[in-house]
Amino acid sequence: MISIRDIRRDNLQRLVERYDSMKSLNEILDRKDNHLTQILNQSMNTATGKPKQMGDRLARDIEKKLNLGFGWMDQDHSAEPPEPKNIVTLDRLDVEAGCDPSGGPACTDVAVVERIQVSVDWFKQNISRFRTIGHQLVTARGDSMEPTINSGDIVVVDVRDTDVTKEGIFCLNYGGGVTIKRIQVLPFGVEFISDNKLYNSFVLKGQELEAIKIIGRVVTALCVKKFPHGI
Template sequence: MKTIEEIRRLRLEELVQEQGSAARLARAIDKSPAQISQWLNRSPDSKTGRPRAMGGTAAREIEAALGKPSGWMDNIDGVAGTPQPTTSFLPGFEKLAVPLLANSGSMGAGDEDMGEEVMTGALPVSPEWAQRTLKPTGLQNLRFIHGYGDSMKGTFEDGDILLVDIGVQEPKIDGVYVLEANERVYIKRVRQRMDGTFEISSDNPKVRTVDVLDGSIEVKCRGRVLWAWNGVKL
């Protein structure tokens, strides 16, 4: 299975073909031609010596600049020369291979932010079921992650695999979200209070804490948890 960096490079090659040249693509996304070349050729970083790979922030910026759906740069579906993630395994039934990420979220004190999506595999999901039951922002935005800790005990357990919609960029409705703050990742419930502010809390009454999103701390929404692998719809 291709890594997220390889998929983004293939998508970048596809965009170069669409635009006609790397220079035209650079102008379209407001990047330098040198940056495009570094991503395509994976030139080594002068400080770390590691190949330069496109990060998630850059991928989202490119998608926005070219009108692509969020997560398009990370989705292998339709990339020339790559296997399609949707294959038939029962007559009349299709499955969608949803990436399983090494990234995790803590249902407690918070896990360190890995910064990039690192795929460790994929789990099959029925696209018909996902669309009908979960109603994600897009099938290409679905990701599986592990949740660790006991602060959400009662809703899901330590080590459960969670299905996340990374297309959700802000908590507009009450639900369980993957949040990033102070370079750590959390899985918490978010509710809107009557005064319009949002509060973050845990579901386990033994460790219940409540924080209010009042702008004093920068909190980024990394996605909404739609389903726990134990069969709980959130």
């Protein structure tokens, strides 16, 4: 029987392959140390005289940050087919970003509901030429960002780009839920703009901005259109 230590180490190797390198995996996990490398290489723990291993806290933290689902690191995935090379996997989350002034629905336990695989070439042409990691898919709901983003569109969020000083369209936590707004930085605060002119923009400043958590920049909208029979 495979030990939990070996299962977690094998899954760590699987994640390194998924994200191309340990360096890329550490970047998306926002880790600055070499602890994962030491676990993978079975470096000796000088305190115990045994190989370093992944504890429960680290395993749960990886699962949470990568939206793998609770317990993924403890499951044996060796029977699953290896992920193909030159493929980018995009996780679609069970998150609806409300495009309305009051924000979206509450978002607590986030899970991956679908994985979409695209070629690296397609990804670079349609989503980002700069890097292929750190992008997630959420569903837009509401009409306040029309015609830029329509209700039902799948938007690609770059969760590693939260710099609002560059301005643009962002996915953010506000008002108890997730929403999408165009952001413009002003001398006295930050303006949150709806592209649909029927909706008013609003400005937050000072301590009011503490209520905002930037999830990431919206870089692409994958428009989903349904056509009736006969068209």
